[in-house]
Amino acid sequence: MNRFATFAAAGLTVFAAAITLAPPTVAGQSYRPVTDERLESPEPENWLSYRGTYNGWGYSPLDEIDVSNVRDLKPVWAFSTNTTGGHESPPVVNDGVMFITTPGNLLYALDAETGDLLWRYRHNLPQGRIAFHDTNRGVALFGDKVYMATLDARVVALDARTGDVVWDTPVADNSAGYYMTMAPLAARGKVMVGVSGGELGIRGFVVALDTETGEEVWRTFTVPAPGEPGNDTWPEGAWRTGGAAVWLTGHFDPDLGLTYWGTGNPGPWIGDQRPGDNLYTNSVIALAIETGELVTHHQYHWNGSWDWDEVSTPLLIDVERDGRTIPGLVHPGRNGYLWLLERSAENIRYVDAQPFVRQNVFTSLDPETGRPTYDEDRKPGTGKPADFCPSLWGGKDWPPAAYNPTTGLLYIPANENLCGSSVGVEVEYQAGRSFTGASTGMSVAPGADHIGELQAWDMNTGQRVWTQEFDSQNWGPVLTTGGGLVFAGGTSDRYFRAFDARTGEILWQQRTNSGIIGVPSTYMVDGVQYVAIQSGWGVDAAAMGRRLDGLRDTNNFVPQGGVVWVFAIEN
Numbered sequence: 001m002n003r004f005a006t007f008a009a010a011g012l013t014v015f016a017a018a019i020t021l022a023p024p025t026v027a028g029q030s031y032r033p034v035t036d037e038r039l040e041s042p043e044p045e046n047w048l049s050y051r052g053t054y055n056g057w058g059y060s061p062l063d064e065i066d067v068s069n070v071r072d073l074k075p076v077w078a079f080s081t082n083t084t085g086g087h088e089s090p091p092v093v094n095d096g097v098m099f100i101t102t103p104g105n106l107l108y109a110l111d112a113e114t115g116d117l118l119w120r121y122r123h124n125l126p127q128g129r130i131a132f133h134d135t136n137r138g139v140a141l142f143g144d145k146v147y148m149a150t151l152d153a154r155v156v157a158l159d160a161r162t163g164d165v166v167w168d169t170p171v172a173d174n175s176a177g178y179y180m181t182m183a184p185l186a187a188r189g190k191v192m193v194g195v196s197g198g199e200l201g202i203r204g205f206v207v208a209l210d211t212e213t214g215e216e217v218w219r220t221f222t223v224p225a226p227g228e229p230g231n232d233t234w235p236e237g238a239w240r241t242g243g244a245a246v247w248l249t250g251h252f253d254p255d256l257g258l259t260y261w262g263t264g265n266p267g268p269w270i271g272d273q274r275p276g277d278n279l280y281t282n283s284v285i286a287l288a289i290e291t292g293e294l295v296t297h298h299q300y301h302w303n304g305s306w307d308w309d310e311v312s313t314p315l316l317i318d319v320e321r322d323g324r325t326i327p328g329l330v331h332p333g334r335n336g337y338l339w340l341l342e343r344s345a346e347n348i349r350y351v352d353a354q355p356f357v358r359q360n361v362f363t364s365l366d367p368e369t370g371r372p373t374y375d376e377d378r379k380p381g382t383g384k385p386a387d388f389c390p391s392l393w394g395g396k397d398w399p400p401a402a403y404n405p406t407t408g409l410l411y412i413p414a415n416e417n418l419c420g421s422s423v424g425v426e427v428e429y430q431a432g433r434s435f436t437g438a439s440t441g442m443s444v445a446p447g448a449d450h451i452g453e454l455q456a457w458d459m460n461t462g463q464r465v466w467t468q469e470f471d472s473q474n475w476g477p478v479l480t481t482g483g484g485l486v487f488a489g490g491t492s493d494r495y496f497r498a499f500d501a502r503t504g505e506i507l508w509q510q511r512t513n514s515g516i517i518g519v520p521s522t523y524m525v526d527g528v529q530y531v532a533i534q535s536g537w538g539v540d541a542a543a544m545g546r547r548l549d550g551l552r553d554t555n556n557f558v559p560q561g562g563v564v565w566v567f568a569i570e571n
Helices: 036-040 539-552
Strands: 004-006 021-026 074-080 092-094 097-102 106-111 117-122 140-142 145-149 154-159 165-170 185-187 190-194 205-210 216-221 251-253 258-262 283-288 294-299 315-321 324-332 337-343 348-355 362-365 372-374 386-388 402-404 409-415 418-424 438-444 452-458 463-470 478-481 485-488 495-500 506-511 521-525 528-535 563-568
Touching: 036 185, 092 521, 097 528, 106 145, 140 185, 154 190, 185 251, 251 315, 294 348, 315 337, 324 348, 324 409, 402 478, 409 478, 409 485, 438 539, 452 485, 478 521
Parallel strands: none
Antiparallel strands: 004 021, 074 563, 092 097, 097 106, 106 117, 140 145, 145 154, 154 165, 185 190, 190 205, 205 216, 251 258, 258 283, 283 294, 315 324, 324 337, 337 348, 362 372, 386 418, 402 409, 409 452, 418 438, 452 463, 478 485, 485 495, 495 506, 521 528, 528 563
């Protein structure tokens, strides 16, 4: 059944704008607006946001597909995006309507049951735009609108029923290196986004826009200006080009009224070119949702010199330690450490951290603050090369981990046995030009028999429970379900897999057209559970693959092209 009825003249509309459609009808009901109440407690049959819920778990309680029948999972429909490059967006679903985005800022609305195209929109990107990562990580829903951040640093609000543009607001100057790849976060009448471009000498920020009008409500910079707390951690003037990009969607604690965001590394990349701690780079920051006030933060590592962006937002998980419940922030870091922090209305407190992959830079962590000390021989400088582990892509890059409350386990897509090298070079800031000031390399640890891993950790005990190993790198975002399953792709063999959430056993796999770096989701229509994923290799996963081929004398060809795959068990 089509979710929307199409006007006869719709097909005349060119791709540069949305195809005009009539209001949708879903199972006899109109498309329901997405409210705060629904986002805070979403229905199991829907997937209303980037990670399904504000806490970032990537978990669905749906259990029609479980460990006993997942072997019967079959593709039921597929949809080609007609686009190459890295497809990283999750299928977001409200009342049987699926929204996906692609590289180049295309947005599709599809019938989630049949795959029929309902409408499509293509953002009119300017020629000569500046974006080192030509991708998009999805949409936010709020009210009757769908929101997308763009490569030319704008936020677009569309009518979810028709695809018509409601408002289009610029938030930064793309010619200066600002662009956006993240899925927005929508809450309390605001749509929030952060800026990419940390490799271009930008000054990072999070901005909140009014969901109805697109007018700016607040803006919080992640690098403090003179007179703001933390500015003294920068050399004079360096804050203007300090980086701390906010690449990925934040999470939200409705009880505390705080949103949490991960920040990237400083610019330029080599620490001796900007002495100091360089706040608030490589940190998690907590912002008051009503005002944008930076309430508190935790910096994972100071004076970053390894390109270890800590842009993944920690998962909000309650952890049992020493007989008490800790309202936790759990972060598998690019620096190779698994961090447990405690959140409150006023503070983020360090609890503990331990490496989950090979790490040779940190010599110790302060037991009270978690501040690391470094092996200076492993810290690159200007004209001073250094080798270090993990590699510049880290123990876990941007692909999100997941948490299953029924197993109590955290699932981490990791890359082990990779190390890096870097040496600093003098660099002068020019707007819109690379501002890394570093030459980088990668190596494979001697005797390594695998690279990619999917790890499961019990955060209550701080122990690893199981690990699945893969020959290739792993760039697979994770979904976990009430059916006792974990779904993930991420390997160069093009497989999408289902694992037993308790043991890690591979229970099912399906080869797709390309490699998978998209974020999986699951939903239900008319009593049938579906699992959805975008396949489409590219961006850093492909770049790491090329380096690995050079190091290992292999040739892992991964075809390009985006396809939405949807699976179900057919009765």
